[in-house]
Amino acid sequence: MSDSLRTRLIDAGVDLVTAEGVHALTLREIARRAGVSHGAPRRYFPTHLELLSAIARRGFTELAASGSRAIEELGPGTAGPRERIAALGHAYLDFALANRGLHELMFRHDLLDSNTLGLREASLPVFALLVDLVGQVRPDADARLVTGALLANLYGIAQLWAWGSLQLTTGADDFTPLLRTALDAHLGPARR
Amino acid sequence: MSDSLRTRLIDAGVDLVTAEGVHALTLREIARRAGVSHGAPRRYFPTHLELLSAIARRGFTELAASGSRAIEELGPGTAGPRERIAALGHAYLDFALANRGLHELMFRHDLLDSNTLGLREASLPVFALLVDLVGQVRPDADARLVTGALLANLYGIAQLWAWGSLQLTTGADDFTPLLRTALDAHLGPARR
DNA sequence: AGGGCGCGGTAGACACCGTCTACCGCATCT
DNA sequence: AGATGCGGTAGACGGTGTCTACCGCGCCCT
Numbered sequence: 023m024s025d026s027l028r029t030r031l032i033d034a035g036v037d038l039v040t041a042e043g044v045h046a047l048t049l050r051e052i053a054r055r056a057g058v059s060h061g062a063p064r065r066y067f068p069t070h071l072e073l074l075s076a077i078a079r080r081g082f083t084e085l086a087a088s089g090s091r092a093i094e095e096l097g098p099g100t101a102g103p104r105e106r107i108a109a110l111g112h113a114y115l116d117f118a119l120a121n122r123g124l125h126e127l128m129f130r131h132d133l134l135d136s137n138t139l140g141l142r143e144a145s146l147p148v149f150a151l152l153v154d155l156v157g158q159v160r161p162d163a164d165a166r167l168v169t170g171a172l173l174a175n176l177y178g179i180a181q182l183w184a185w186g187s188l189q190l191t192t193g194a195d196d197f198t199p200l201l202r203t204a205l206d207a208h209l210g211p212a213r214r
Numbered sequence: 215m216s217d218s219l220r221t222r223l224i225d226a227g228v229d230l231v232t233a234e235g236v237h238a239l240t241l242r243e244i245a246r247r248a249g250v251s252h253g254a255p256r257r258y259f260p261t262h263l264e265l266l267s268a269i270a271r272r273g274f275t276e277l278a279a280s281g282s283r284a285i286e287e288l289g290p291g292t293a294g295p296r297e298r299i300a301a302l303g304h305a306y307l308d309f310a311l312a313n314r315g316l317h318e319l320m321f322r323h324d325l326l327d328s329n330t331l332g333l334r335e336a337s338l339p340v341f342a343l344l345v346d347l348v349g350q351v352r353p354d355a356d357a358r359l360v361t362g363a364l365l366a367n368l369y370g371i372a373q374l375w376a377w378g379s380l381q382l383t384t385g386a387d388d389f390t391p392l393l394r395t396a397l398d399a400h401l402g403p404a405r406r
Numbered sequence: 407a408g409g410g411c412g413c414g415g416t417a418g419a420c421a422c423c424g425t426c427t428a429c430c431g432c433a434t435c436t
Numbered sequence: 437a438g439a440t441g442c443g444g445t446a447g448a449c450g451g452t453g454t455c456t457a458c459c460g461c462g463c464c465c466t
Contacts, residue, residue: 027414045324049453059416060453066414070453131377132237142382149383167395170384171371175363175396178370182362185323190334191341192362203359204367207399219443241424251445252424262424 028066028076030056035077039123044130047074074127075135081124082141086148088117103158104212108205110152111176115197118180125180149173159209172208179204220258220268222248227269231315236322239266266319267327273316274333278340280309295350296404300397302344303368307389310372317372341365351401364400371396 034055039047049070050060067073092113093106101109118125127133136142149169156172157165182188183197194200206212226247231239241262242252259265284305285298293301310317319325328334341361348364349357374380375389386392398404 043324048451050451058414061417061455062415064415064454068454129373132235146383164391164395166384167386167391168399170374170380170386171367171392171396171399174370174374174380174392175367176370177374178366178368179363181321181373182366182369188362188366191338192358194359194362199356199359200363200366203356203363207360207363240422242422250443253426253446254444256425257443260425 025066027056027058027062031063031066031073032076032080035073036080036124039077039127040121041123043123044127044133047077047127049073071133071135072138074133075139077124078128078130078134079139081121081128082139082144084121084124085114085117085128088113089148103155104205104209107152107155107159107172107209108201111172111201111205112198114176115180115183115201119184119197122184126184129177129181156209168208172204175204175208176201217258219248219250219254223255223258223265224268224272227265228272228316231269231319232313233315235315236319236325239269239319241265263325263327264330266325267331269316270320270322270326271331273313273320274331274336276313276316277306277309277320280305281340295347296397296401299344299347299351299364299401300393303364303393303397304390306368307372307375307393311376311389314376318376321369321373348401360400364396367396367400368393 031052034052035047038052038055049063052073053060053063056062063073067076089110092109096105096109134141152173153165153169156169160168179188179197179200183200188197188200189195192200223244226244227239230244230247241255244265245252245255248254255265259268281302284301288297288301326333344365345357345361348361352360371380371389371392375392380389380392381387384392
């Protein structure tokens, strides 16, 4: 209860970025939406950057939850590593395109305090998990390189698709063919 | 001579974004660097957005020149489509990482007037060229999809590498292994 | 029980930003 | 020679992030 304003500010920020986009994420507007004066956020977030970082962290948390959910929905032990990777990729693109503003913020390194965010440390385990899965699918290759290239590919598809740069050129009206193409490229064509 | 200020402003903008990054690309600072008052740019660029778009266009022009140069340096008819694609990919990453600020601006859709930029129209021919090259290398697949996925991959590598998100996780100190991995993935392993 | 104190928020100032408007010097053209 | 308009100046306005002074009120301590 003592730090209720803290979460209220983050909530307001998430709502705002979802409704209006990153450019609308003004410190003063967030404060307005939370019903406090423009100086109030300073008690919890000394700087605009740190408030935005907290909002972005919320995004990463939700993304991680969405990923776990996708894995669980796959069923217990029936799914192989490739299916898991595909489910994670699909969940990521779903998230990025359903929450475009938030996803954009999450990768606006100029607006975030990466140290405070602790992103590097938090992402290492999930990267390691992916490296393990990729290693099972492609034992021939350097799994870290393939994982890095795959992640870059997913991120690129999310951004270019969000900007509308790919639907006309690829002639697709939905990102799944692109995702499928990328997964096939990095992991080899799907089993059988 | 009459529009010398126009090009001086763009020059100043390119210098500024290279030296200080996108956040420094203030209309007033650009005007200062060009040695004019803050209202002067308005004669040539009615809005900040249009000035930034002109700076970004300069970036796309230089990128295109860099791509042509890479193709020419490949020698006349000796190089196959895969070598051409690889040369273009390398040239793109070289450009993006040598001019990080400019490259970042070029894809900041919130700061650019895509209509004025004419980016869509300008990029269609180069996309078509790539589709043709990719089609020669991968006659089995939908060349447009593969090209889209490949472009997204290159863009993602450029951004993640610029942010330093990939060097630690992939254990590489140079982007060529990643580029090689991505090209192998989308185009199949290099000849033989 | 009463008085000091600090937590959490307010209010206003400051410099800077993008945009707009009024102005103005000066070359050019008739 | 005089009117015109191009290219640039100067200042105002509202909005922003940050900083500082203030302040109400609950809590703790004696």
